[in-house]
Amino acid sequence: MPSEFQLISQYFHRQRQDDSVILGIGDDAALLQIPEKEVLVATTDTFIVGRHCPERTSAYAIGHKALAVNLSDLAAMGARPRWVLLAISLPDSNEDFLREFSAGLFALADEHGVTVVGGDTTKGALSITITALGTVPRQQALTRHGAQVGDGIYVSGTVGDAGLGLQVALGKTVTLTTEQAAYCQARLDFPQPRLSLGLALRGLASACLDISDGLAQDLGHILQLSNVGADLALDQLPLSSPLKTLPPADTWQLALAAGDDYELCFTLSDENFAKLVAVDVPMTRIGTVSQALGLRLFYQGQPQDIDMTGYQHF
């Protein structure tokens, strides 16, 4: 088995021109330059195959997704992603896995100008922990606690696709065309962190988070921390064509309660919406922040009662 040092240097040590990295991989720790007047935004996520993605997921997709979920958290804070630290536990030194995994990870890192500045490999059950670091100007970070009564509630992209992709991956009976199934599986395996949207929302959105555990549950965090409620219009939920092929109850369940979409959900006043610049992802208004606490659902103006239990970690 190649040594830890050999593995890291073979798959994760790359020459990259990045002025913010004073010292990268190779010393005991990295030295990083935070831009003046900005603050460090730090997040970490552990990714366990079989738990956070189906066992059959490709090593390339695992590399992408393990990083994507971390970058999505930075996007939700309005941060610019900069640096990544990576800890991998592997049952054996599987070079095929490392080659594909690192290719998937670096493809996404390069797309967003992120530098890997530290790594650690150990022998053990397959598990990947990534720490992503970004920066944001002081006072401009997006948080979960500022939603105001009357603000619009928005989501990016479409919701429920990854949940439907998981059903496909698990072989549950779903009547989709081959193309629709492939689309949903790609949404599950290759979530796109909405970084440009997060940057555009800086200083404008009153609250923001990324949808990892289901729209209803995650929006609930904003409502709770902001001490407000919400009225949501089910007929406004942005849905892909595969989602629309399902019976309405299944569609709403996936759109509201399935996790892994990694779209942003945010609140914005009408005044600030007018100031928002165009970004590379569509956004849809799905409701309004209310004084009355709790989350109420409507379809064509009629109140609806739907099970909205999202992903439970324990």
Ligand SMILES: [Mg+2]
């Ligand atoms: Mg998050």
